[in-house]
Amino acid sequence: MKILHTADWHIGQLFHEYDRSAEHRQFLDWLLLTLQSEKIDVLLISGDVFDISNPSATSVKMFYTFLNQAAKANPNLQIVITAGNHDSASRLEAPKPLLESSNVHIIGMVEKDSEGSIDYEKLVIPLHDASGNIKTWCLAIPFLRMGDYPVIPNSENPYTEGITALYQNAFHYACQKKQDTQNIIAMGHLHTYQAEITGLDTVERPIMGGVECLPATAFHPDIKYVALGHIHKAQRIGGKEHIRYSGSPLPMSFSELNYKHQVIVFELEEEISNIKAIEIPIFVPLQRIPSSHAPLQEVIDLLRQLPPAQNNPEVAPYLEVRVLLDGPEPALRHKIETALEGKHVKLARIDKTYPVSPKEKNEFITEEKLNELKPLEIFEKAYLNRYNADVPDDLVQLFRQVTQEINHTPE
Template sequence: MKVLHTADWHIGQLFHEYDRTYEHHQFLDWLLETLISEQIDVLLISGDVFDLSNPSASSVKMFYSFLNNAVKGNLNLQIVITAGNHDSAARLESPKPLLESSNIHIIGLVEKKEDGSIDYAKLIIPLKDKDGTTKAWCLAVPFLRMGDYPVIAEAGNSYSAGVAAFYAEAYNSTCANKQANQPIICMGHLHAQQTDMTDVDQSVERAIMGGVECIGAMAFHENIRYVALGHIHKAQRIGGKDHIRYCGSPLPMSFSELNYKHQVIVFDLEEQGISNLKAIEVPISVPLKRVPSVHSTLTEVINALQQLPAAGSDLQSAPYLEVRVLLDGPEPGLRHKIETALSGKNVRLAKIDVKYPVAADAGNTTATVSEDNLRELQPQDVFAKVYQAKYNNAVPAELLQLFNQATQEVAQTVAE
């Protein structure tokens, strides 16, 4: 069977306040063509279908229109979808009874039996050929929240131990259903150990509690042929193993991904393992652009922006622009000056990244102030130190005069 692994679509996401509907449409249209051209039998979507737990009606329509077109274009295609941490598990599962008649399986919730034990059978999906014969099994595990996994009280890290126990018990349950010649693959939406993360992963998808939510590759049984992971947006192998992978997000999530190739993973699933594994690059419909390539003075930045090409008629595909400026102090009119320089240009201003000169000894010493000295400090002393630390320059006389005026007015108001 030929399998395609994708994840982290984040339909409905805004990129620096710009709507990404056009980009998601372009990706989904490309994916429809790829499913046919690669003759895919099984499509795995490992979580974070939507960016918000309460997606807009247009986002929901886009997703289910894709599912409808996918099964129409390939009547034998099976689709397995799991919920990510951004998805509402119950909302994602709501059309489940209707979709299963079309070989579309959605797993959002970890269900329990009457005795409170985990119902692993609800997570096990048979993968069938065009004749309806079960050829393999998929263990479809969504993002695990507290209460979804066994509690291992004696473990030093109860989360990682509980998740490992969950996968072990789920694997054993799958083995009880399968025949000897039927391989097992599994899905997960989690943070694996030693992952290479983008800045968005670190700020949005970061592990909590000092990294205790990191799962090791050993959590997955060695006989599982492929582990299709989602959650981290950069494609990579886990634990040096080719069969345990993040496929990454199909769209750029930050400017740090300027030169990064987004992809889906395709492989042949066989009884003894996988073969012909390859990454297929996802075309970028809206590119990212940085001007200048390094932080430069405002004069140099304005000159560079004025050299950009004029806007065309197709504004929805105009690049997202990050402007990189090096300043030696505050610049209140910065955005207006940049927007003026960009008037009529074929870019969309997404971010202004400002840097200031760094003092040679910055970060090498930590100043401490005693309680008595703290009482002796005047507001203008604190202001001068903060300004110097941020801009590596003395406070301009005009700005210091305004600050002193403001502090005098505050003092007078308090006295009254």
């Protein structure tokens, strides 16, 4: 049995307000070819199929067109999809009865009985070999929200201990079903301890002192492979070859400029073997000018040297411009856009920074001291903290003029 693991497609995502539909179509076309060339038996998609819980009709059509094409190209292909935190669990599961006839299994939510007990039968998916015999049991665990996982009495960390208990219970449930020649694998959409995150991961996942993390030991050692999603950088967890994030197929931030996106392929007989990463082509590259922040005029000169626009603007690189400023520059975007007119790039982001100053910054000001400061002194401290420079004389004069007008009481 040959299995391909992918996650975090984020269909419908805007990259700095640019539509990525063409990139996602190219990725899905590439994945269709890869499923055929690698002779894949099982496709695992570990959450965040869509970028928002209410995706557009175009995004939904793209996804189900892919499933239809994949099933037609290989009628024996089994697909297991779990919901991520960006997906609507109920919306993702809506066509479930139709898709299961095509060996497509979607697990969006954790179902419970009338007594509140988790229905592990719905979370354990049988995977068959070419002869139709059950070869592997898949613990298809979606993104877990509060109320989805068991409550552990007197727990110091309800999240970690609750989710660990759910995986343990699901594993033991699968063990009751499996025969000696069968295996168990697992899926998850979560954050693990020591996972290396990218720029977008830091803003996407709420940071709560590390309590929303799961250790690699939460997964039973007899689980042959753990297919994870949620973190956008492909990596092994806990030094284990069989516990992995596949990463996102498309770059999600400029921090991934030199990063190789991939899917993971492995074979599973009695044991896992031949694990390999297959690199995904970059359909629209990322570009950063300059590589480190530089004064505005230097940056403008570099932008003017870029190649002219081509016939196909969709493949033009996304551009991040990095500028070192001495102070406020109200016309910054206009100057950069003017320099980029007719160039083969899409301006996505302007990253501004200011010179490091030895002047005092981030000074803690008590309430008593704040009451003693004059408005101009507060303005000067705020300006210094923001721009690492003294307030220019013309701004000081304007500030004084404004304060005088505010304080002036007409007779």
